[in-house]
Amino acid sequence: SSDDASKEDTVGKGEEIELSYVAWDTEIASTNVIGKVLEDLGYDVELTQLDNAIMWEAVATGEADGMVAAWLPGTHGAQFERYGDQMVDLGPNLEGAKIGLVVPTYMEDVNSIEDLTDEAGQTITGIEPGAGVVAASERTVEEYPNLEGWNVQTSSSGAMTTTLGQAYENEEEIVVTGWSPHWKFETYDLKYLEDPNGTFGEAETINTMVREGLEEEMPEAYQVLDQFEWSVEDMESIMLDIQEGTDPEDAAEAWIEANPEKVAEWTEGVTAE
Amino acid sequence: MPKVTVENLSKVFGKKEEQALKLANEGKKKSEILERTGATVGVNNASFSVEQGEIFVIMGLSGSGKSTLVRLLNRLIEPSQGNIFIDGKNVSKMGKEDLRNVRRKEMSMVFQNFGLFPQKTILENTEYGLEIQGMAKAERRERAEKALDNAGLLAYKDQYPSQLSGGMQQRVGLARALANDPEILLMDEAFSALDPLIRREMQDELLDMQEKMNKTIIFITHDLNEALRIGNHIALMKDGEIMQIGTGEEILTNPANDYVEKFVEDVDRSRVLTAENIMDRPTTLKIGKDGPNVALRRMEQEGLSNMLVIDDSRKLYGYVTDSDTARAVKNHEKNFDNILRTDIPTVQKDTLINDIFEVIHDASTPVAVVEDGKLVGIIVRSLVLGALAKDSEVSL
Amino acid sequence: MPKVTVENLSKVFGKKEEQALKLANEGKKKSEILERTGATVGVNNASFSVEQGEIFVIMGLSGSGKSTLVRLLNRLIEPSQGNIFIDGKNVSKMGKEDLRNVRRKEMSMVFQNFGLFPQKTILENTEYGLEIQGMAKAERRERAEKALDNAGLLAYKDQYPSQLSGGMQQRVGLARALANDPEILLMDEAFSALDPLIRREMQDELLDMQEKMNKTIIFITHDLNEALRIGNHIALMKDGEIMQIGTGEEILTNPANDYVEKFVEDVDRSRVLTAENIMDRPTTLKIGKDGPNVALRRMEQEGLSNMLVIDDSRKLYGYVTDSDTARAVKNHEKNFDNILRTDIPTVQKDTLINDIFEVIHDASTPVAVVEDGKLVGIIVRSLVLGALAKDSEVSL
């Protein structure tokens, strides 16, 4: 948007910063927003869509400068264990994220995991094998005596949402591994099942992770990423926008314009003047 | 009625068939038609007929349309124009079902590269024609085995084609074609892939078979010697047209044009011409009618040193020499009883010149040519040599 | 010194080469060796030599080892045993570099399916041998064009092989081989893929070329007529062994064994045998020495109606008849001046019988056989016919 000469005067000075993300709606939303904010600060921001594990690997090896998509402690537990010590955890950028078993609200008799008996063919429809929710679901099946004989069907995020959509339309019983924020909660009436044994852990947070050495090399960017924090509602409003067909970049820009005070919090202490 | 009659048969390959056909019928040449329409003339206005029991040979260089012509006969290729009659039935106008029946019952084909199914045994190959007619297994097996037995191949019946030599494979091809007991055999360069030695054997076998079974055979070759050896009639093709049809002798001795002449230039005439082609009308004495006096006078008149003696039915008795006859006249003998010599060499009317060499070489008299024991001509040495001379025209 | 000498050359294909070679040298047959060792004998103990300027033909049925033998000569196949000398140099013991030089300079090969590189033009094909020797472009182009010109193909130099007819392609193959100006040409069934008409033309061309350039040619064929037509010497192979080596006449008339005899059975002898093979020693009169009296007495003694007249150097003057001579004696003439007839037909010693037919047919006298104008023999009709008779043995 601005030419090179003016970039020289900015915080970013046209320096390149690469953020990686996985192509989930939540991460598309958050990465675009923070990316836009950094760009407005004069950074040359590059957003790279990667497979989940690759995203972690990329930050760990320093190929990417950071990401705002680490679902902890559950969903990305395995990756955090593998790569956590090779990167810097800047803490949550969003709290109140959640994972758990999700059913449509029309399954009125089921409100807790303990209520499950032989619904949905005793199958929990999961996402990619090896994903955190899936691992948690598998643990759940083991720990709840009433889930004996249940199995966790792995597939992929897309396949899971498609199955959910189909079941929902036909008002069939279905139990899926869910996490929020996620557009499925906007589109369908869904509810989390209570988890008295806590096998899914308490609340999830989405954390920001940056590569080692970023603090020294780009202190301002580091600071912005560190200060980046917003709410589930913020995120969902953008997600809905995108879901309705707005280009992610435009949606992010629109949100930034509409929420100058939040952006100011993130950039506090780094703005030029 | 001829077994096979072909009338104005033409085949044009390519898109502008109609137009090309029209040009061909106007007498345009193959190359011109190709240039003007892009269509290839395979066969151009061929007409001929083949009698029951004869071997009809089609000759010509590569690309002259031999294969196309023979495949038109059983409609492996659809004609562009013209009629084909088999026993008077018009094959070119037949429906699918009838055509299939003709192929199953009336004519079989023998292929240059044998056309044996590699995944079937020799026996299964031979059965094939019968199998597809729906014949019961036991019966068709029996007939196939008989056909193989005739070909001397029964011992190999469970082998696969690839295990047999070329000559044996071709005999299987022939046995397979004959297993159907067809009236007509179509043979497309059936022997071209064979060794010279085996090839000669196969030709002999074909001729033997022909004699025994009296099939009608249409045989393609581009080897003139082969054509002359086995063909009753020969058709010579060039650029899809039939240049000349005739017996081997006719083609050799009266080539219709320069092309034919050049084609036959190299041939060994002694294997084509027969006694009939070269013999002279004999001057003879009739036994019971002529006596030594007449004989001596005629010998002096015609400057002969000997004469043949026959009876009223032209049965050959022998010959008398001039000196013997003179002695008999001196002794007032009234007939030839005392002077008739019977050591006269004879050959049949259809003996090849090649086989006459020996006879005439050893003989001190002319050689008598007989047919069913009756004298039809004589041959003296100069006649043989004259016939072999290149530019001679032998009277037929 | 012969141009090419081959000594005890053998080639065994397969694993147990040593063992198979040993068996072969013990005189075991190809089939037995195959059974015992699994190795195929390609060539078995071949020895022969070829003189500068001759056409040496190798014949035999399929699989008899002809191709293997000729490929051993330029070591496209490595020999299992034996020596090959070219101008006295032992090719079989040569190093790579020397061998490459021999291939580049001394011998070129012509292939059955022409072996032209399809992606190169005619000219580029012809240049190939020179190009790989590193010859400068202009020079090699000039030489290639000359070679093509000799073959009458210069106009086609920018075409690709697929655009030419088979005969033209083979002429390119020949031109390519000749562009290197090699001493020796190896031709493996070079004409087998051609039409009968074109084939004859190519044979003629080869013979012409041979006369002009005096190359040494080793020529493979399995067509006996071709072999006889062009070969100075012929080697007949069977199962890797050379059965017989000799001139065409030798092989025809003195077959070494039954196999050879069967092989040559079908050949047209009139195209192989020459006047020399069949002529008789003439009874002659010497001009200046013999007079009519002597002549008449000898004619009566030997029962001849005419005699040839020559001089001391055997130069042929003509002939005299018995009646003329009797008249001359009556008139007390002392020499033949008044009665000498000169209308005597003559043929050369190497005239084919096929060409004598005409001469002898028209002649009323015997035919004189001359060499450099000198009389060497006479031919009467019965001699011609006798030679053509199948079981005759012609003295050579």
Next chain:
Amino acid sequence: MDFLDNIPKLPVAENIENFMDWITDVLEPIFDFVQSFSEIVMEGLTDLLLLVPPLLFIVLIAAICFFASGKKFGLAAFSIVGLFYVQNQGLWDDLMSTITLVIVSSLVSVIIGVPLGILMAKSKWANTIVTPILDFMQTMPAFVYLIPAVAFFGIGMVPGVFASVIFALPPTVRFTNLGIRQVSEELVEAADSFGSTGSQKLFKVELPLAKSTIMAGINQTVMLALSMVVIASMIGAPGLGSQVLSSLQRAQVGTGFVSGLALVILAIIIDRLTQKFTK
């Protein structure tokens, strides 16, 4: 290029989406039936395979390899070592699921592909229509039809087979077509000249002669079906593929390699065996 940019975006995505929804609705009963039925068959097959003790299974496969390769030891030895490795790494059950997936996908491909190939060889018209469809099937990325596959057949082996068949079918069709067209003209003429009907010619001459080419196509189909194993696992097909996928998720290169190697071993055994049977 302003001119191009000014043309409004055609609503391709929306139309496809609607079309898919419609077809899913309309064909639902059929899809459901196919799914339930196939699920039972395939699970049964896997169970059956799992009934065979690994040691016996290994010995059987080794014996087949030994005899199929003309009593040579190479392939048999490879299969013993390879399968032992799979068992040792605890991937036996996954291997059996993968085998089921590959067998069923290949079988379906052959059942559809061979007749289709014959049709293409016989009809120029069919040839013209089917060829671009085959191109489409092979080049449209599988990821695109994973979602419709789920919509049609739910999650599990069945959509896995569906996706595999789409990708793996073309070689069988193409090589069947080729094989029949390649049958030597002389042999077709020979069959015709004896008065064969079309089907006699097909079954007695053309198919037997095209066999080795068709088998080469089927070999390719099996290989492609194998290569779809990981992608099929994205829509819930169990087996080695899902091991690979989960190792990727957890960034465990070693474990991924271990499962991948099991796939390679399976592929090589199947490839060599089908090639041997082709000859």
Next chain:
Amino acid sequence: MDFLDNIPKLPVAENIENFMDWITDVLEPIFDFVQSFSEIVMEGLTDLLLLVPPLLFIVLIAAICFFASGKKFGLAAFSIVGLFYVQNQGLWDDLMSTITLVIVSSLVSVIIGVPLGILMAKSKWANTIVTPILDFMQTMPAFVYLIPAVAFFGIGMVPGVFASVIFALPPTVRFTNLGIRQVSEELVEAADSFGSTGSQKLFKVELPLAKSTIMAGINQTVMLALSMVVIASMIGAPGLGSQVLSSLQRAQVGTGFVSGLALVILAIIIDRLTQKFTK
């Protein structure tokens, strides 16, 4: 089978993991250099492609198609419609990135593959060694080497090319080998009989004659490189693949199909063009 179960699990996964770590460490400087260098080249190429206005690009491609197919309109028309569609759907930039990825992967495959194929044709020994490696490359699922690819070359186009080359290389090698072995014996003999040296024979006779077979292999390589586009996007290679992938994640059949179709169009144009040039 108790017996088999009692054998302890061999530490294959661990060893692989260690080996990968070791190799990444050791070769780091080389990998880094290759990465930086290639990155620059490829980004440059993409930028170059993007400099060409879409309309001009479409016209150029159509012209090439028209002349390559002997002045027939079919392919040219197809390419105009297809490329217009891509532009219309807003996928032009992605298309250019994908073209870069495919071109570079194919080029690398050819540069490695053709000499390797020649080596295999000439040396029985090389043949024996390379064949199983090629089998391995083609059947080991790409998902397994995505992580090592990132470890070696980071994220972006470069590891994408690495993964693509592994999968796409074999056909070029195999067909080069086949093509050279297929050169008619008579022509090889002809070359020998004139005293050609080995390299004269190779360059003047064998390679020109094997050309069409080698080109067929290269065509296959290009097709396989195209089929890797989606997987390459998992490690950050931009282009149509990443569109497909994100549609899959969000279960958007329509959008996925739109990008997939763009890939199909690209594949068909490339396939037909390389086939035309092969003849």
